[in-house]
Amino acid sequence: MRLVLPAGVGAAAVAVSAVLPQEVHYDKGMAPLWVPAVAAVLAVCSALLTARRLVLVCGWTAAVLFLWAAGGVVLDAFRAFYWATGIPAGDFAQVDWPGALRRFVSLLAAAAVGAGTLRYQRATSDGRAPRQWGSSWLGYAAFAVGFPYPMLKLYWSLGGSIARPAFYTEGFPVMELVCLVAGAALSLALAQSWGRRLPRRLVLAPAWFATAALVSMAALMVFGTASQLLGITDGPVDFGDTQSLVAVGTVYLSWLVFGLTLGGATLAFQRATGPVDR
Structure with missing residues (x-):
């Protein structure tokens, strides 16, 4: 599976957002930094391992953790909209740009890792036709x-x-x-x-x-x-x-x-x- 790239991009986003100053704080309840970092490690593991069960466990766990790390990206988008348009919104027009970067990349990584894991799961099935959801x-x-x-x-x-x-x-x-x-x-x-x-x-x-x-x-x-x-x-x-x-x-x-x-x-x-x- 080609999961090393989204894992690497996710890890890079974590590193960048960790060193950039966080001037706006509205991340109460959002995922801590270690969540996308662990997800990136698991995604790389799923790309390097050969045992099917381990690949699937690592891949799906990484996708779920990346999804957790993406929580709040819609809130970032709304704040960025008010910031860009200048529409009066008070504190809601302020954006945590480092956190927004991390959450946006995490959402993309969740989609990429989830799709790659699903493709792998279907490609390595035991010959039975995968269940089709209408x-x-x-x-x-x-x-x-x-x-x-x-x-x-x-x-x-x-x-x-x-x-x-x-x-x-x-x-x-x-x-x-x-x-x-x-x-x-x-x-x-x-x-x-x-x-x-x-x-x-x-x-x-x-x-x-x-x-x-x-x-x-x-x-x-x-x-x-x-x-x-x-x-x-x-x-x-x-x-x-x-x-x-x-x-x-x-x-x-x-x-x-x-x-x-x-x-x-x-x-x-x-x-x-x-x-x-x-």
Whole structure:
């Protein structure tokens, strides 16, 4: 597997971000520096080892660790947008550039290592045809799990109190509902026949982008909460606040499932429509 390159780039990003001064701090709950470093070592090991089981264990573990290290990259992108446009956003227009570099490279490395490990796993199977996951049911699953978060925000905006944060001041969730419509349409395009009549790149590009955004944002909270429970990092979750825990579980776990099902549907769609652009 050609995993040495993404591993090397990931390690370089860790080294560079470690020596550059960090002038802005918003990395509470994000992966510490050792996470992408360990991921890079495991990725190199998976490229050098010959025992299939060890290769797969190292490869998939490296991909997961790189994904953890990428948690927060969407937050970096939003901050960079406000920084570049000059739109007044206060502290949200400040960017931790060393950390943003590390998280962005980690996301690319997670995708590269995951794809390489999957190719290796399929190429070295024992002769049995790999299980084919259809884009239809995965697309419908993605369609369904895209609703909880926007509907929860809509419920809160209309005065609902279940799991609502004590200091909830947001108004009508316009952007959340716009994203819901876009995500629902994209999921159905992956699931239904009309989606295959669209230009292939018009479906794949936003689908992979949405998958990366959803999974990386979910990874920020899922891994951050787990590491906080284990005492590895100081995370943002208040375990004494039941409403906060319910909200976090509803929002971020739904994003994780949404991202994974959308990614699976996108991969199945990509394989089914072939490598040639229409």
